[in-house]
Amino acid sequence: xxxxxxxxxxxxxxxxxxxxxxxxxxxxxxxxxxxxxxxxxxxxxxxxxxxxxxxxxxxxxxxxxxxxxxxxxxxxxx
Numbered sequence: 311x312x313x314x315x316x317x318x319x320x321x322x323x324x325x326x327x328x329x330x331x332x333x334x335x336x337x338x339x340x341x342x343x344x345x346x347x348x349x350x351x352x353x354x355x356x357x358x359x360x361x362x363x364x365x366x367x368x369x370x371x372x373x374x375x376x377x378x379x380x381x382x383x384x385x386x387x388x
Contacts (some may be wrong), residue, residue, distance in 0.1 A: 314343035323376040
């Protein structure tokens, strides 16, 4: 059996977000195997956290909220 696809939302602070709950409920409703986590990354650690998520953590996709929107745009290559 394959591992569920891994998704995340990055922000700082991020403890208040409902994104993981919302995405996991939606996935369960449609029988989609995924995990969705909130990742708190301070601005100075954002780029490294994103790289770690996608490269070492086998991330499939992510959302970004404040204060990282500009930094995410700068990192985007597609």
